[in-house]
Amino acid sequence: MKKILNAYTTPLLFLTVSLSLFGIIVSGSLSIVYPNLILRQIVSVILGYALMIFFAFFNHRKLASFAKIAYIVLVLSLVYLLFSKGNSRFISIGIFSIQPSQFAYIVISLLIARIFRDKIDEEQIPKVYAIIFALIVLVSALIAFEPDMGSAAQFFLTGFSLLSIIGMPLFEFFSFSLLSLFGVIAMIPLNKEWHRRVVAFLNPYAHASDEALQTLQSLRAFARGGITGVGFMKGIFKYPSVLPVSISDFILPVIGEEFGAVFVILLILAYLGIIYLGFKISYDARSIFSRILALGLTLGIAWFAVINIAVNLGLMPTTGVPLPFISYGANNMLANFIAIGILINISRTEVE
Amino acid sequence: MKIEGMLLISLIVEFFALFFLERSLINFLKSRNLVQHVREELIESHKKKEGTPRGGGVIFLVSIIFLLPLFFVSHFSSETMRQFLFVSISSTFFGLIGLIDDVLTSRKSSSIGLSISQKLILFTIGSIVIFFFFRNLFTFETVFLGFHLKFSPFFYFVLFIVIMVGSVNAFNLTDGVDGLLGSVSSIMLLTYIVLFYLMKNSLIFGFAITLLVSVLIFLWFNSPKASIFMGDLGASFLGGAIASLAIISKTELYLPFVAIIPVIEAISIFIQIAYFKATHGKRVFKMTPIHHHFEILGWSEAKVDYRFSIITAFMNIIVIVLKILGL
Numbered sequence: 001m002k003k004i005l006n007a008y009t010t011p012l013l014f015l016t017v018s019l020s021l022f023g024i025i026v027s028g029s030l031s032i033v034y035p036n037l038i039l040r041q042i043v044s045v046i047l048g049y050a051l052m053i054f055f056a057f058f059n060h061r062k063l064a065s066f067a068k069i070a071y072i073v074l075v076l077s078l079v080y081l082l083f084s085k086g087n088s089r090f091i092s093i094g095i096f097s098i099q100p101s102q103f104a105y106i107v108i109s110l111l112i113a114r115i116f117r118d119k120i121d122e123e124q125i126p127k128v129y130a131i132i133f134a135l136i137v138l139v140s141a142l143i144a145f146e147p148d149m150g151s152a153a154q155f156f157l158t159g160f161s162l163l164s165i166i167g168m169p170l171f172e173f174f175s176f177s178l179l180s181l182f183g184v185i186a187m188i189p190l191n192k193e194w195h196r197r198v199v200a201f202l203n204p205y206a207h208a209s210d211e212a213l214q215t216l217q218s219l220r221a222f223a224r225g226g227i228t229g230v231g232f233m234k235g236i237f238k239y240p241s242v243l244p245v246s247i248s249d250f251i252l253p254v255i256g257e258e259f260g261a262v263f264v265i266l267l268i269l270a271y272l273g274i275i276y277l278g279f280k281i282s283y284d285a286r287s288i289f290s291r292i293l294a295l296g297l298t299l300g301i302a303w304f305a306v307i308n309i310a311v312n313l314g315l316m317p318t319t320g321v322p323l324p325f326i327s328y329g330a331n332n333m334l335a336n337f338i339a340i341g342i343l344i345n346i347s348r349t350e351v352e
Numbered sequence: 353m354k355i356e357g358m359l360l361i362s363l364i365v366e367f368f369a370l371f372f373l374e375r376s377l378i379n380f381l382k383s384r385n386l387v388q389h390v391r392e393e394l395i396e397s398h399k400k401k402e403g404t405p406r407g408g409g410v411i412f413l414v415s416i417i418f419l420l421p422l423f424f425v426s427h428f429s430s431e432t433m434r435q436f437l438f439v440s441i442s443s444t445f446f447g448l449i450g451l452i453d454d455v456l457t458s459r460k461s462s463s464i465g466l467s468i469s470q471k472l473i474l475f476t477i478g479s480i481v482i483f484f485f486f487r488n489l490f491t492f493e494t495v496f497l498g499f500h501l502k503f504s505p506f507f508y509f510v511l512f513i514v515i516m517v518g519s520v521n522a523f524n525l526t527d528g529v530d531g532l533l534g535s536v537s538s539i540m541l542l543t544y545i546v547l548f549y550l551m552k553n554s555l556i557f558g559f560a561i562t563l564l565v566s567v568l569i570f571l572w573f574n575s576p577k578a579s580i581f582m583g584d585l586g587a588s589f590l591g592g593a594i595a596s597l598a599i600i601s602k603t604e605l606y607l608p609f610v611a612i613i614p615v616i617e618a619i620s621i622f623i624q625i626a627y628f629k630a631t632h633g634k635r636v637f638k639m640t641p642i643h644h645h646f647e648i649l650g651w652s653e654a655k656v657d658y659r660f661s662i663i664t665a666f667m668n669i670i671v672i673v674l675k676i677l678g679l
Contacts, residue, residue: 075480082484083505130452131470138477145484 004056008284008347012277015270016052016325016340020045020333022267023326026255029233030247030328033240037247037328044330048337055341059349063342064289067114070107071135074100078142088146099331101143101151102322105158105303106339108136109296112162117289129172132163137180144187149194150249150319154307156180158300165299166292194317201317214250215314217243221253222261222313229260247328249320252312271305271324274298281343285350294346297339304332354425359558363565366418370411370569378573378580381405386454388581404578407454408570409586412593413447415566416440419558432555435600438486439559443592445482446520449474450588457584472517479516483509496605498679515604516595522614523591524584525621525641529653530576532643535661536613537590538567543610543668544597547675556600563593576653603675612667613660617641 005013027041077100081088090097112132120128136159144152160180164173188195200211208216221237224230235257238246246254256264278298285291301324308323310316322332381387388406428436452474453466466474483490492508494501503511527533541564548557567590573580582590591614598607608615620642627636637645643656651659 079480079506079509082487083509127456127466127470131473134474134477138480141481142484145487 004344004348006347006351008277008281008351009344011273012340012343012347015273015277016337019267019270019325020048025232026251026258026326027247027328029235029258030238030251030254032233033238034247040330041328044328044333047330048333051334052337052341052344055338056344056348058341058345060293060342060345061287061289063110063293064114064117067107067110071111074104074107074139075142078139078146082142082145089148097331099329101146101148101155102329102331102335103338104139104143104151104155105300106297106335106342108139108155108159109162109293109300111135112159112166112296113289113292116166116292117287126169126172129163129168129176133160133172133176136160136163137183147191147193148320149197150307150311150321153319154300154303154321157303157307158296161299161303162292162296165295197317197319201314204314211318214244214318215311218250218253218256218312219314222256222264225257225260227261229256229258229263232258234258245320248322249308249327250312251323251327252309255326267326268309271302275302278302278343281347281351285346287350290346290350294343297343301336301339304336355422355554358421358425359554359561362418362421363561366415366562366565367569369418370414370566371572373414374408374411374569374573374580377408377410378405381407381580401578404581406457406581406583407585408574408580409447409450409582409584409589411566411570412563412582412586412589413444415562416444416559418562419555422555422558426554428555432553434486434489435553436555436559438482438489439556439593439596439600442479442482442516442596443589445478446475446516446592447585447589449478450524450584450586453584472521475517475520476513479513482516483512490599491602494602494604495679497674501605511604512599515599515607516592518618519595519598519607519611519614520588520591522611522618523594524587525617526614526643527582527584527587528641529643529647529656530578531571531574531653531657532613532660533582533587533590534567534571534574535657536664537594538564538571539661539664539668540594540610541567541597543672544594544601546672547601547603548597550675551601553600556597560597576657603671606671606674609667609671613664617643620645 024038024041024045028038031038077091077098081091081100084091089101090099092098115128115132136156140152140156140159143155160176168176188198196207196211200207201215204212204216207213217237221235221243224237225235235254237243237257238254240246243250243253252264252267255267275298278294278301282291282294282298285294304321304324307316307319307321308327311318311321322329324332324336327333382405386405386407387403388401449471453471456466490508490512492503492505494503523533523537526536541560545557545560545564548560570580570582570586574582594611595607598604598610603610617640620637621640624635624637624640627634638648639645643660646656647653
């Protein structure tokens with residue numbers, strides 16, 4: 001099937017394009033507070049479309065040969081970030097600044113797909129899973145040390161859920177889960193910032209002016225919006241003194257306030273649709289490589305959305321991850337559109 | 353005074369507790385059939401080692417427990433605590449990777465566990481994570497032969513990984529003759545005991561001493577002819593412990609002299625492979641790691657142990673003298 005529009009890609013394109021257009025509309029409202037935000041948002045969306053179109057026509061099987069190099073480059077760039085001073089999440093190259101943690105889920109999906117593309121001996125299987133688990137832990141630890149707990153959690157959950165779904169034996173599944181649970185619990189007393197956030201999560205009203213401020217304000221924003229919202233451009237929670245980081249990690253309360261619960265539910269349905277289509281593409285793809293790759297990319301987008309929505313609704317300690325296709329932040333936008341482009345290519349070439 | 357008394361009591365308790373633990377471990381491992389399977393191409397005298405229990409290195413891990421009473425009688429500064437956490441976590445971590453290898457080897461009832469590249473990947477990942485976890489602990493300068501060397505952070509990071517991964521691998525290679533790695537590494541531990549005594553760092557001093565006691569207990573049962581092997585768990589644990597002690601005591605660059613035998617073993621393999629590839633089939637040594645070469649020449653296992661220990665002791669004395677002179 002060579003046509004770009006088919007039963008999978010038409011709804012996928014419809015959902016992602018309408019989400020990104022909706023993101024531009026929201027950034028128009030935010031432009032009152034942050035001048036020129038809408039222009040930057042439009043530029044990053046257009047760049048995202050360009051990359052999506054490129055990857056929709058680029059044969060995704062050729063990506064397999066880049067998997068290992070991409071992983072090594074990812075690790076080196078994260079190590080570089082830990083040694084550089086100052087703004088430690090971005091590598092600036094000329095006018096661009098690249099945030100490696102946002103592309104990490106694409107790299108690990110590619111690597112896992114590449115490893116399982118070849119037939120593996122029955123005896124080797126526990127070892128292979130152990131090594132891939134260690135590779136996932138390495139990158140998530142490096143991201144967590146930046147410190148960027150949200151992206152680290154997104155990356156770890158993507159890699160681990162991908163490994164579990166593609167057939168990790170039960171013994172390995174339980175021992176690795178136990179190990180990671182132990183690791184996370186051990187991190188809480190050691191990392192002061194994280195410790196405060198967990199304490200604030202457990203008792204938000206005692207920390208209403210500092211750590212739990214964003215969560216409480218976001219809940220108030222949803223409450224003010226009600227079912228149908230206060231109206232476009234009329235929100236007050238987008239002001240940084242009221243709700244910090246309302247352009248990226250906390251954009252959902254702004255939507256909830258101005259457009260109401262209806263739009264928030266529509267958004268969640270849109271994400272569910274994207275996840276469903278991604279799983280369907282993965283299920284119907286012919287080769288193991290494409291199946292695992294499609295599954296990993298879908299899980300990456302899904303975990304971004306799940307963590308962001310859970311944080312905004314106060315279901316998780318505060319960690320910053322962007323809302324896919326909507327939040328301001330060119331790196332995340334580009335990574336997600338690359339993922340969609342690869343998914344489109346898989347559905348074009350691999351699905352009957 | 354309190355802390356020395358407590359250390360003495362816990363050392364005596366440790367000696368007897370670990371002695372009986374090790375003895376019951378031999379029977380337990382035999383009953384579970386967790387035994388060594390000998391490499392097929394190995395020399396004839398090693399064939400009789402088939403079936404010796406493997407995993408005696410567990411007592412090195414257990415020895416950390418006997419350090420805990422010290423915390424009841426003394427308050428250590430947070431710097432010392434972090435040094436202790438660094439040493440114990442890094443050696444435990446490498447020991448656990450060795451354990452994976454042990455379990456796989458016994459499961460498959462052959463002599464092949466994780467492949468070399470798989471082990472290297474796991475060790476490298478472990479040392480990167482450990483470096484960044486404890487990065488506030490390291491100062492990027494060291495004294496070597498009187499020169500004050502200052503590294504860039506990235507260069508020190510690379511050096512750290514080379515030291516960690518290299519030492520764990522070299523220790524694994526050295527573990528091949530009854531009693532060799534145990535006797536060699538107990539001499540190295542003595543060196544670090546002296547160095548930490550000079551630095552007046554009582555907690556790490558205690559760590560090295562408790563580890564030394566457990567190595568001695570292990571040697572009791574491992575001396576030729578061995579009734580138990582330490583396994584990858586023990587070798588990796590010792591490698592990680594010695595490397596992290598070197599880093600804490602700021603003698604990173606002296607480590608090749610302290611651990612002279614593991615370094616020679618690693619170099620011998622490197623020379624052998626390089627020469628074999630360059631000349632398409634000629635060998636420098638009869639067999640590598642180099643202790644097998646001497647065994648083929650007719651040395652008994654005890655002789656290999658003695659002579660290698662003497663070389664180690666000599667190099668360690670030189671290092672201690674250099675450090676006392678302040679170089």
